[in-house]
Amino acid sequence: MSTEVRTTPSPTRPVVGTREVTQWRVVVSEWVKLRSLRSTLWTLGAACVALVGLGVLIAYVRTTQTALDTGPGPGTSDPTATALAGVNFGQLAIGVLGVLVVTGEYSTGMIRATLTAVPRRLPVLWAKSAVFAVVTLAVSLVSVVAAFFGAQAILSGSDLQTTFGADGVARAVVGAALYLTVVGLLGMGLGWMLRSTAGAIAALFALLLVVPVVFGLLPASWNDTVGPYLPNNAGQAVMTVAGDGSLLPPWTGFAVFCGYAALALVAGAVRLVRRDA
Amino acid sequence: MITATNLTKRYGDKTAVDDLTFSVRPGVVTGFLGPNGAGKSTTMRMIVGLDRPTSGTVTVGGRAYVDQAAPMHAIGALLEARAVHTARSAYDHLLALGATTGLGRRRVDEVVDLVGLREVAHQRAGGFSLGMGQRLGIASALLGDPEVVMLDEPVNGLDLDGIRWIRGLLRSLAGEGRTVFVSSHQMSEMALTAEHLVAVGRGRLLADVSVAEMLASTDSGTVRVGTPYATELAELLAGEGVQITSSERHVLSVVGRSSEQIGAVALLHGLVLHELTPQRATLEEAFIAMTGDDVEYRSQTIDDTSRRAA
Numbered sequence: 001m002s003t004e005v006r007t008t009p010s011p012t013r014p015v016v017g018t019r020e021v022t023q024w025r026v027v028v029s030e031w032v033k034l035r036s037l038r039s040t041l042w043t044l045g046a047a048c049v050a051l052v053g054l055g056v057l058i059a060y061v062r063t064t065q066t067a068l069d070t071g072p073g074p075g076t077s078d079p080t081a082t083a084l085a086g087v088n089f090g091q092l093a094i095g096v097l098g099v100l101v102v103t104g105e106y107s108t109g110m111i112r113a114t115l116t117a118v119p120r121r122l123p124v125l126w127a128k129s130a131v132f133a134v135v136t137l138a139v140s141l142v143s144v145v146a147a148f149f150g151a152q153a154i155l156s157g158s159d160l161q162t163t164f165g166a167d168g169v170a171r172a173v174v175g176a177a178l179y180l181t182v183v184g185l186l187g188m189g190l191g192w193m194l195r196s197t198a199g200a201i202a203a204l205f206a207l208l209l210v211v212p213v214v215f216g217l218l219p220a221s222w223n224d225t226v227g228p229y230l231p232n233n234a235g236q237a238v239m240t241v242a243g244d245g246s247l248l249p250p251w252t253g254f255a256v257f258c259g260y261a262a263l264a265l266v267a268g269a270v271r272l273v274r275r276d277a
Numbered sequence: 278m279i280t281a282t283n284l285t286k287r288y289g290d291k292t293a294v295d296d297l298t299f300s301v302r303p304g305v306v307t308g309f310l311g312p313n314g315a316g317k318s319t320t321m322r323m324i325v326g327l328d329r330p331t332s333g334t335v336t337v338g339g340r341a342y343v344d345q346a347a348p349m350h351a352i353g354a355l356l357e358a359r360a361v362h363t364a365r366s367a368y369d370h371l372l373a374l375g376a377t378t379g380l381g382r383r384r385v386d387e388v389v390d391l392v393g394l395r396e397v398a399h400q401r402a403g404g405f406s407l408g409m410g411q412r413l414g415i416a417s418a419l420l421g422d423p424e425v426v427m428l429d430e431p432v433n434g435l436d437l438d439g440i441r442w443i444r445g446l447l448r449s450l451a452g453e454g455r456t457v458f459v460s461s462h463q464m465s466e467m468a469l470t471a472e473h474l475v476a477v478g479r480g481r482l483l484a485d486v487s488v489a490e491m492l493a494s495t496d497s498g499t500v501r502v503g504t505p506y507a508t509e510l511a512e513l514l515a516g517e518g519v520q521i522t523s524s525e526r527h528v529l530s531v532v533g534r535s536s537e538q539i540g541a542v543a544l545l546h547g548l549v550l551h552e553l554t555p556q557r558a559t560l561e562e563a564f565i566a567m568t569g570d571d572v573e574y575r576s577q578t579i580d581d582t583s584r585r586a587a
Binding site: 018019020021022025026028029030032033036037038039104105108109110111112113114115116117118119120276277 | 322325326327328329342343345346347348349350354356358359360361362363364365366369370372373374376377378379380403417421422
């Protein structure tokens with residue numbers, strides 16, 4: 001070890017300012033934590049690349065296929081859905097980041113330092129959620145807007161041309177960024193609940209990817225009634241310009257999706273406060 | 278000041294901490310002594326609110342930990358298990374912790390220098406050696422300029438320089454009027470740093486005494502005398518209340534005369550002395566003498582030893 005041993009410690013130096021823990025200070029602390037991990041940059045970078053890259057790529061592929069007749073499926077005939085093709089991949093990266101922000105503290109033991117510094121505990125959950133939501137929303141918003149205009153630059157003049165001002169388009173694009181942010185918060189909630197990276201990621205992916213498939217196997221009448229309320233479908237509503245009637249109204253769907261995330265966060269909060277760390 | 282009252286922690290049907298009542302006073306280094314598995318770490322986790330007591334209370338500066346407005350100023354703790362995100366640099370770790378209580382880079386720089394981590398402060402904490410990790414833990418503990426410093430097995434993993442540094446640090450912190458509470462399973466380490474001892478075995482309080490008291494309680498008053506004139510000296514020293522035994526040639530064990538008296542007698546009669554040593558019990562002997570009838574402590578130790586050997 002190359003460090004020097006000090007023989008004259010002086011930890012008595014007066015510390016300026018009051019030393020009370022405030023919610024704002026915990027927010028600053030969580031911001032320092034988020035920006036000082038390389039995994040944050042990697043996952044957000046991956047989300048960015050997926051969102052912009054796939055949106056532009058799918059748009060380009062579409063221009064080579066204009067002669068072909070395309071079905072009404074999402075992402076094919078809908079110009080906004082084409083631009084937002086990367087959301088399905090971006091949500092995985094952002095969901096994982098949401099999980100890691102929480103479970104990374106448990107797996108490394110950092111949580112002990114965190115909760116020793118903030119013994120009331122809940123301010124940590126609020127601060128983490130707020131910092132994560134702001135950062136994720138900013139990155140997602142920039143990415144999906146870039147994806148939309150990038151895709152439209154390629155599609156202009158084709159049958160898939162549209163404008164940001166067209167009916168429902170701005171709502172769908174902004175909605176995609178909101179959806180991504182809430183996916184991350186859902187991941188955080190599961191992280192607080194399960195305290196394990198593998199467990200929380202598995203639960204998140206099951207909720208987003210597996211549950212809709214399972215319900216798709218059920219009798220149509222069940223699926224039609226329950227289907228729109230499943231997390232993934234409810235979340236899709238807000239970023240779909242013109243639904244085919246199987247989805248909830250955009251903001252209703254988004255509210256339902258937010259409900260899932262809120263439920264996970266509340267359950268996580270209860271576990272955080274009640275159980276030994 | 279740390280005050281534990283009837284502190285108890287059960288995990289299922291296992292009682293880790295059993296009705297502990299003690300207090301740790303400011304201005305001295307208090308050792309928290311006990312074999313591995315005696316409940317020291319659990320007690321410390323309850324002190325900083327990580328574990329909730331099954332019953333009883335523990336306060337720091339008169340307040341339950343959860344009610345501390347400025348927790349990092351009330352107490353700085355180094356717990357046994359690491360509490361650092363492995364992918365974050367030491368510097369950012371301290372910066373994030375300090376931010377919760379309004380401390381900035383200036384204070385982080387101070388503690389980084391204090392513990393001697395300047396050169397590695399911007400490296401990932403996950404790559405730190407055990408000793409560097411301990412230093413980072415101590416930096417975290419001292420960050421908030423705490424009134425109570427609580428360290429769980431702080432010398433673990435430190436080299437000799439580091440251990441000497443810790444001892445000096447603990448004494449100077451206590452000298453500044455802080456409460457210093459340090460756990461160890463090594464009696465010899467406690468003997469060198471602590472003035473007061475709280476000893477536990479199987480979660481129960483065994484002793485809450487000053488080191489001096491503990492040593493005095495077992496002081497036999499024996500003086501070891503080395504002289505080629507052992508027989509002559511024994512005759513001169515003999516008297517009422519004096520016991521003299523000799524287990525080896527030229528050496529006497531004298532009870533009932535002080536070393537000053539023996540020296541004076543020898544000088545008066547011109548007898549050469551090679552050795553004149555008051556025999557003090559070591560802390561370990563004193564501790565065993567004091568807790569000797571506590572079978573639990575010893576059987577625990579034997580359990581631990583045999584488990585490790587198995």
